[in-house]
Amino acid sequence: MAVSPASIAGQSCGAELTVAYTATFHVVPDQGTHTVQFAYTINNGRSEQLASLQFLPGQATKTFSFSWHGSLPLDHTAPGLGGVLVTSPNQLISTPVKPAGLCTPAPFRVTSVTMSVNPGTIAGLHCGTNLTVTYTATFHIAPESMGGVIKFGYTVDNGRSGGDNTQTLIVGPGTTTQTYSFTWSGALPADHTFPEPGGVLVSSPNVVRSPLVGPSGQCS
Known part of the structure; x- marks a missing residue:
């Protein structure tokens, strides 16, 4: 898993931001066509969306990107951890990732x-x-x-x-x-x-x- 931006340190709480998560799927290539089915999350698994990728003969890797968009909250509850759960052809859970750091509260005035x-x-x-x-x-x-x-x-x-x-x-x-x-x-x-x-x-x-x-x- 990869995430961009890698850090939100220095950004102001309340700022609009899009966070992109990218999952790279690694398979053992062969001469067949195969479908990988999985779910992805942007909130540490509290909710999920279903998706799939098709691997053509000889393909060993493929990427899938998804995103979170919103205002950086003062309570630092978002952006959350993002990752994927492979359900077919076998089960595999990725290591979840999110941007490092915390947004900076606005000055009190x-x-x-x-x-x-x-x-x-x-x-x-x-x-x-x-x-x-x-x-x-x-x-x-x-x-x-x-x-x-x-x-x-x-x-x-x-x-x-x-x-x-x-x-x-x-x-x-x-x-x-x-x-x-x-x-x-x-x-x-x-x-x-x-x-x-x-x-x-x-x-x-x-x-x-x-x-x-x-x-x-x-x-x-």
Whole structure:
């Protein structure tokens, strides 16, 4: 058995890759025509596909190639071991092979933060009404990372406060989005100073500032 590429060391987890496995069958040549029947696997025998090769008079070797294609997973479960099991004219199991090495996880970083707010508008509400406004930040994380800790601060007053970076989120391996919600509560003032736009400022693992969002409209 042979495999190409021979190693995936240095490749990024999440990268698209095709792995080619090549089996070389060796037979004792004679003057007859013979068929070799076999099964092949790309996942260490958990599943198999059937195939066959015909040897013509005098042929001593013949090759058969098959492949795996996909994204290199962060848990290193693929590409798997590939090999063949000959079933006729006799039984023979090849030595399974796969590329050496492991893919490299992507750096842990926040690529962007999107914001939403509920309610989306306060139009039609009476001034003086008690209200809770919920702001939700969605952190978008680079795929195929090992995860880490996001440190950030949030604001509910259009950025005048909230830069203390005292909030944290723990992100697991391979996670690409995580949310965090915070609130403003109070009576809707007649001078329309609240509720104000809210958002977050990420300080670690990298600096990202979200847009600021708030309910539209005014109380009456």
